[in-house]
Amino acid sequence: xxxxPRTVLEDTETDIAIVGGGMVGATLALLxxxxxxxxxxxxxxxxxxxxxxxxxxxxxxxxxxxxxAAGSAxxxxxxxxxxxxxxxxxxxxxxxxxxxxxxxxxxxxxxxHGLEALGYVVENAWLGSVLLQRLxxxxxxxxxxxxxxxxxxxxxxxxxxxxxxxxxxxxxRCRLAVVADGAQSPLRSALGIDVTVTDxxxxxxxxxxxxxxxxxxxxxxxxxxxxxxxxxxxxxxxDCGRGALVWTRPSARAEEIMALDEREFLQRLQxxxxxxxxxxxxxxxxxxxxxxxxxxxxxxxSALAVMGNAAHFLHPVAGQGFNLALRDCAALAETxxxxxxxxxxxxxxxxxxxxxxxxxxDQLLTTGFSDTITRLFSTSRLPAAVLRNLGFFGLDLLxxxxxxxxxxxxxxxxxxxxxxxxx
Numbered sequence: 141x142x143x144x145p146r147t148v149l150e151d152t153e154t155d156i157a158i159v160g161g162g163m164v165g166a167t168l169a170l171l172x173x174x175x176x177x178x179x180x181x182x183x184x185x186x187x188x189x190x191x192x193x194x195x196x197x198x199x200x201x202x203x204x205x206x207x208x209a210a211g212s213a214x215x216x217x218x219x220x221x222x223x224x225x226x227x228x229x230x231x232x233x234x235x236x237x238x239x240x241x242x243x244x245x246x247x248x249x250x251x252x253h254g255l256e257a258l259g260y261v262v263e264n265a266w267l268g269s270v271l272l273q274r275l276x277x278x279x280x281x282x283x284x285x286x287x288x289x290x291x292x293x294x295x296x297x298x299x300x301x302x303x304x305x306x307x308x309x310x311x312x313r314c315r316l317a318v319v320a321d322g323a324q325s326p327l328r329s330a331l332g333i334d335v336t337v338t339d340x341x342x343x344x345x346x347x348x349x350x351x352x353x354x355x356x357x358x359x360x361x362x363x364x365x366x367x368x369x370x371x372x373x374x375x376x377x378x379d380c381g382r383g384a385l386v387w388t389r390p391s392a393r394a395e396e397i398m399a400l401d402e403r404e405f406l407q408r409l410q411x412x413x414x415x416x417x418x419x420x421x422x423x424x425x426x427x428x429x430x431x432x433x434x435x436x437x438x439x440x441x442s443a444l445a446v447m448g449n450a451a452h453f454l455h456p457v458a459g460q461g462f463n464l465a466l467r468d469c470a471a472l473a474e475t476x477x478x479x480x481x482x483x484x485x486x487x488x489x490x491x492x493x494x495x496x497x498x499x500x501x502d503q504l505l506t507t508g509f510s511d512t513i514t515r516l517f518s519t520s521r522l523p524a525a526v527l528r529n530l531g532f533f534g535l536d537l538l539x540x541x542x543x544x545x546x547x548x549x550x551x552x553x554x555x556x557x558x559x560x561x562x563x
Contacts, residue, residue: 153313154182154282156486157301159289159327160320161185163206163264164448164465166271168318170219171473173278175559176480182312183275184303185285186321191276195269197228199375202348202424203263205384207232207359207372207459210259211556212466218559224270230373231257233357236416239364257357259459261372261384292317292327298443298487316476316487319446323434323453328446338433340514342367343394344456345387347426348374349409352418355381362413366390368514369413370459381417385409386456388514394428431455433511440496443487445472452503454510464506470557471499477559 156172158165161183169183208216208229216222235248235258250258275281287305294300299317303310319327328335355373362369367388376382387409389397397408406420413420434453439446447468454461472495479491 157314229260323449325450350422440492474557
């Protein structure tokens with residue numbers, strides 16, 4: 141087993157350095173380590189990481205969650221972590237999509253595809269705990285935390301990172317540096333990588349809510365004239381339901397909603413969502429996040445790859461962000477492994493460009509899907525309202541259109557990486 145996260149480097153060289161130890165960075169480290177046992181992977185995180193130990197599930201009403209598509213669950217299963225994650229994952233057996241105040245709608249059912257679930261909802265703390273334990277089991281992964289990257293520069297041999305851990309300056313050389321430090325990536329900015337920002341002038345109000353009726357594994361996507369509303373099923377008491385709420389509102393309205401007391405908040409939510417789950421009975425801690433679509437102008441350079449939210453940050457309405465990032469990670473691991481077999485290094489520009497070409501269609505379709513439904517379903521203007529209502533009818537009348545939406549929901553619309561470690 142790899143030792144606990146450290147703050148001081150013992151070896152100043154590594155094959156691949158990943159900056160950002162969140163869910164994307166940790167998963168990429170595991171994918172790379174599984175693909176090539178001879179690669180040395182260093183994961184660098186600015187915040188402290190707990191020592192690897194047996195994952196411990198601590199129930200909390202207010203726990204934040206992530207929607208994991210069926211395709212993403214298959215990637216995590218290949219890494220040997222899904223069987224543990226599934227112990228506290230809530231299956232999404234159906235997705236109910238509707239438009240407030242209009243006829244039409246559609247239902248996506250896992251049974252029609254012979255699947256147990258279209259996807260799953262996993263609490264972030266549990267996901268992080270399981271990934272951290274798995275990281276500690278890999279001999280070719282070392283975690284450096286807390287540590288910050290103060291500078292990143294490149295030469296003919298690859299990349300050099302100037303680090304500061306435990307107050308001490310350090311230097312790490314690698315063949316490939318991966319930037320996965322979030323949507324507001326300071327490293328991406330320091331490298332002069334431009335971004336395209338689409339400001340939706342909306343905020344997502346996030347909270348866990350309880351309601352009278354069991355959710356029965358149904359996720360709800362409810363579109364309104366002011367923005368979409370989603371409720372994802374969560375584990376909870378058997379005699380009632382618990383769900384993760386993502387309520388998108390114009391920024392000024394979001395501030396108003398955040399200021400409401402719990403009773404007024406639930407009343408407003410009830411009016412917007414309806415009574416499909418009975419009465420809402422409780423709302424947990426609320427958080428509001430401004431919403432933007434951010435895409436990096438460059439995802440690769442020689443000895444550099446930009447991944448996760450640093451590469452593309454999506455509106456959360458369709459739950460596509462982490463799942464797209466996971467497919468990116470799988471494709472990068474596959475591409476680098478194949479190149480290594482041909483005698484090419486992980487930082488060679490031609491290799492990294494192959495990765496970009498492989499994922500270009502998936503990224504274009506997924507970001508376009510997220511952006512289009514956000515724009516279409518966040519307006520009360522008559523032409524758009526009529527179009528989306530006709531679209532709902534069309535999904536049931538035109539099987540290919542509904543099939544595409546189903547594949548996107550399940551995380552199967554993009555190219556599937558052929559990983560050596562997968563069964």
